[in-house]
Amino acid sequence: MSKKLNMSRRDFLRLTGMSSIAAGVYTIPGVGGVLAQDEREVTIFFWDGPPLIGIREKALAPFDDAYPGCKLNFTSVPGGPASGYNDKLFTSLAAGIPPDVFIIEIGLLPQFLADDLLLDLKPYVDADDYDLSQFPDLAIEAYTHEGGIYGMPDNVASIAIFYNADLFEEAGAMMPTAQWDDPEWTVDDFFSSCEKLTKRDGNRTTQYACDVTGWDKVWQTWVRIFGGQLVDDPFYPTECTLNEAGAVEGLQFYADLRWEHGFAPRPEAMAMGTTALLQTGQLAMFYSGSWAFPNFREVDFNVALGHYPAGPGGRANYVYYYPLVVPKTTEAPECAWNLLKFFNGPAMETIIREGGLQGTSFAEQEKWFVTDPLPPANKHVMLDAARHFVAPDPVLTNFGEITQIMQAQIDLLMIGEERDAKVVCDEIVRQVNPLIKEGQWRSG
Amino acid sequence: MSLAQFAKKQSGFTRLNITYQRGETVLAWAMVSPWVAGFLLLTAFPMVASLALSFFEWNILTPPEYVGLANYHKLFFTDPLPMHSLKITVIFSLASIPLNIVFGLTIAMLLNTNIRGLSVFRTIYYLPAILSGVAVAILWQWIFSSDFGLLNTALRVFGIEGPAWLGSKIWVLPAFVIMRLWSVGGGMIIYLAGLQAIPTDLYEAAEIDGANWWQRIFRITLPMLSPTIFFQLITGVIFTMQIFTETFIMTDGGPANASLFYLLYLYRQAFQNFKMGYASALAWVFFIAILLLTLVLFATAKFWVFYEAESDEDN
Numbered sequence A: 001m002s003k004k005l006n007m008s009r010r011d012f013l014r015l016t017g018m019s020s021i022a023a024g025v026y027t028i029p030g031v032g033g034v035l036a037q038d039e040r041e042v043t044i045f046f047w048d049g050p051p052l053i054g055i056r057e058k059a060l061a062p063f064d065d066a067y068p069g070c071k072l073n074f075t076s077v078p079g080g081p082a083s084g085y086n087d088k089l090f091t092s093l094a095a096g097i098p099p100d101v102f103i104i105e106i107g108l109l110p111q112f113l114a115d116d117l118l119l120d121l122k123p124y125v126d127a128d129d130y131d132l133s134q135f136p137d138l139a140i141e142a143y144t145h146e147g148g149i150y151g152m153p154d155n156v157a158s159i160a161i162f163y164n165a166d167l168f169e170e171a172g173a174m175m176p177t178a179q180w181d182d183p184e185w186t187v188d189d190f191f192s193s194c195e196k197l198t199k200r201d202g203n204r205t206t207q208y209a210c211d212v213t214g215w216d217k218v219w220q221t222w223v224r225i226f227g228g229q230l231v232d233d234p235f236y237p238t239e240c241t242l243n244e245a246g247a248v249e250g251l252q253f254y255a256d257l258r259w260e261h262g263f264a265p266r267p268e269a270m271a272m273g274t275t276a277l278l279q280t281g282q283l284a285m286f287y288s289g290s291w292a293f294p295n296f297r298e299v300d301f302n303v304a305l306g307h308y309p310a311g312p313g314g315r316a317n318y319v320y321y322y323p324l325v326v327p328k329t330t331e332a333p334e335c336a337w338n339l340l341k342f343f344n345g346p347a348m349e350t351i352i353r354e355g356g357l358q359g360t361s362f363a364e365q366e367k368w369f370v371t372d373p374l375p376p377a378n379k380h381v382m383l384d385a386a387r388h389f390v391a392p393d394p395v396l397t398n399f400g401e402i403t404q405i406m407q408a409q410i411d412l413l414m415i416g417e418e419r420d421a422k423v424v425c426d427e428i429v430r431q432v433n434p435l436i437k438e439g440q441w442r443s444g
Numbered sequence B: 001m002s003l004a005q006f007a008k009k010q011s012g013f014t015r016l017n018i019t020y021q022r023g024e025t026v027l028a029w030a031m032v033s034p035w036v037a038g039f040l041l042l043t044a045f046p047m048v049a050s051l052a053l054s055f056f057e058w059n060i061l062t063p064p065e066y067v068g069l070a071n072y073h074k075l076f077f078t079d080p081l082p083m084h085s086l087k088i089t090v091i092f093s094l095a096s097i098p099l100n101i102v103f104g105l106t107i108a109m110l111l112n113t114n115i116r117g118l119s120v121f122r123t124i125y126y127l128p129a130i131l132s133g134v135a136v137a138i139l140w141q142w143i144f145s146s147d148f149g150l151l152n153t154a155l156r157v158f159g160i161e162g163p164a165w166l167g168s169k170i171w172v173l174p175a176f177v178i179m180r181l182w183s184v185g186g187g188m189i190i191y192l193a194g195l196q197a198i199p200t201d202l203y204e205a206a207e208i209d210g211a212n213w214w215q216r217i218f219r220i221t222l223p224m225l226s227p228t229i230f231f232q233l234i235t236g237v238i239f240t241m242q243i244f245t246e247t248f249i250m251t252d253g254g255p256a257n258a259s260l261f262y263l264l265y266l267y268r269q270a271f272q273n274f275k276m277g278y279a280s281a282l283a284w285v286f287f288i289a290i291l292l293l294t295l296v297l298f299a300t301a302k303f304w305v306f307y308e309a310e311s312d313e314d315n
Helices: A009-027 A031-035 A055-060 A085-094 A106-114 A122-128 A137-142 A165-171 A187-197 A216-225 A245-259 A274-279 A290-296 A333-344 A346-355 A362-369 A380-387 A399-414 A421-439 B003-053 B070-078 B081-110 B118-130 B133-143 B150-157 B172-181 B185-196 B200-208 B213-241 B245-250 B262-272 B276-304 B308-314
Strands: A040-046 A070-076 A101-103 A160-164 A199-201 A204-207 A285-288 A303-306 A323-325
Touching: A040 A085, A040 A333, A055 A070, A055 A333, A055 A346, A070 A333, A101 A333, A106 A323, A106 A399, A122 A333, A160 A165, A160 A380, A165 A187, A216 A245, A216 A399, A245 A399, A245 A421, A274 A285, A274 A290, A303 A380, A333 A346, A346 A362, A362 A380, A399 A421, A399 B262, B003 B276, B070 B081, B070 B276, B081 B172, B081 B185, B081 B213, B081 B262, B081 B276, B118 B185, B133 B150, B133 B172, B133 B245, B172 B245, B185 B213, B200 B213, B213 B276, B245 B262, B262 B276
Parallel strands: A040 A070, A040 A101
Antiparallel strands: A101 A323, A160 A285, A160 A303, A199 A204
C-alpha cells in the first residue's frame, strides 16, 4: 500500500529552491569535482575538422573505463588554430578556466613557458617510468625547459616527396630514395630527374617535374639541404643566419627550379592545388604529408613516397610536432597525465588507422606505415623522416611574427619578383634580427 | 463646482496623466532594454576597453602591462607595415568604390527599363550579393587561376595570355577590384529604388522642353539620385576599407605583402601574434581615419547632394 507524501506549497518551493542552489553550486568550476571526490572531469581541447572529426573523440571514448575516477570531456573546435580554436582557448585562459589538456601550435609554446603557465610533466614521466624514446627526440627536447617536460606530442607529421612512379619510369629518371642513408639521390640526381621529367610543347609546359612552393617548411628544408640554417642555435637563437652561403645557395637552387629552369609550375598555375596536378599527370612530384594519402587511394597510376635529396648539408626534412600541454592550474593533473598516456597508447592505433594521422609513437606508426597495402607506396619514408628529424623551429616567443616577415620576402623569390636569393636573405636578416632580440626569453 | 473643487479635479487628472506617462516611459525602456544592454555590453564596453588596451601590452595569457604611447609610437614611427597596409587599402578603395558606384548605377538604369524578363535579370544581378564571403573567395580563387581559371581561359579565346592574378604583386589588387564588382547587385537594388522614386513628370517636362538623353541623365537623374549615391559612397567607403575575408582566404596578404590590407594586418597582430594592445591601437587609428574620411565626405555633400525638401524650402 503506498502512502501519499503530503507537502505544503511553501515546503515544496523551499525544497525546489534549495535543490536549484545546490545544482548551481555544483556546476561552479571546481566545486563539482571537489564534491564528487571519486570522479574528476578532465577536459581536452582539439581542433579536429573533417576527415579527422570524431575520430579522436571515438579513440578516447574508452578512457573513462580505463581510468575509473577520471571522466573525459572532449571539446573540438573544427578548422584549426585560425578558425576559432585559438579564440576559444585564449578566452578560457584569460577567464582562468582553461581545459585540462589542450593542443597548441609549437610556435606558441615558448610564450606559454615564458609566462610559466604549464604543468611540468617530468614528475609523472619519472613516476611511471614512461618511455619517451618512442617519440622523436627533438620533439621531446623542444618541450623541455630547465629540466622540466611541458608537453607530449599530439601528432608528428613528416613532409615527404610524393611522386608519380609511372612518369619517372617513362622518362628514365632516378626515383626519390626511400632509404634515409642511401648514398644515391643527391641534389644532382634530383636536378637530372627534373630535366628528364619536364616536357614542353613549344612555349607551353605540358608536364612539370617538381613543385616550388612558398610553404615555409619546404623552403626551410632546402636551406638545410645546402647546409644553411635559419638561426645560429634553434634552442637559444641570437641571430638569423639565413644570409650565410649555404642558406642562400639552397634558396637560389630552389627558386631557380621554377624561374631559371622551368621545372616547376608558376604559383598561379597551382590554384587548383598540386595534388590535382599530380593526379592529372601534369606534375611528377610534390611535397606533402600523410594527410594527403586519401587523395591517392584510387588513382590509376603508381604513386610513392621518397626523401628529399641529399646536398652539401646532408639529407634534411621537417616534421610537425605540435604538443599537447597541461595548464599549471588544472585541478585534475593525475587525470590529465592519464589522458596523455591513453592518447599516446591505446587510442593511437585508431587515430592512425581511421584518422589518417601519422601518429606519435614509433611503435604504432610502424604497425600501420609498414604494413598498410594501400597507396602510396613506401609509407615508411614518413617514419624514417620522423626518426631523423633534426630541425626544430627557433625557440622564440615571437617566431610566428618572424615567419610572417620571412615569408613576405621569400614570396619575392617565389614569384620571380626578385631573382637573387642573397638580396632577399640580406633583407630578411636585417628585419628579423631585432625581432629575435625581442623574442628571446631564456639564456643558454 | 467651486473653484477649489475644480482645481482638485484637475490636479487628479494631471497626476493620472503623469503616472500614465511614466508607465509608458518605463514600458518603452523595458522594450528597448535588450538592445540597450546589447549595445552597452557588446559594442560600447569593448570599444572603451580597446581604447584603454591600446595603452597596454597584453598577450591575453598574462595581465596587461601599461606602456603609455608606445603602441602608437610603433605604429607611426617604427613598424612600416601599418602605413604600407593602409596605403594598399586606400589604393584598393579608390579603385573599387567609384567602379562599384558606376557599375551599380549603370545596371540599375538598364534594369529600370521595360524589357522582357526584367525580374529574372534583377534576380541574377542581385544573387552574388547574398552569397557568403568565404564561398565567393574560394570561387574566385579558381576563376583567377592562370593556367586553368575561367578568366584566363576566356582571355585566351581572344588571344590574350592573362596574368598571374593572385601570384603577382601588380595584379593582385586589380583582381580584388574585379572580384568586388561581381557583387554590385546589393548597391544596384538601392539605386533601382532611388530611380523609381524620381517623378516621371520631370522627364516628361524635360522631353517637352527638348532635353536629350544625356541632358535628362545629368540634369534630372543624377541630381535626383545624389542622396542615394551619397549613401552608397559613405557605406561603400566603410565597407571597402574593411576588406578582410577575400584576402584572408585567397592570398593571406601575399604575395610579398602586396594584398596585406589593414584589417588583415590588424587581425594578425591580435589573433596570430597576440599583441592585443598594439592591435587595439591599430583599430583606433583606423576608426579615426574612417571617421575623418566620412566627415570630409559629409562636408563635400553640400556641393553635390541635392535633397528634394531643401530645394522646396529654397523655392
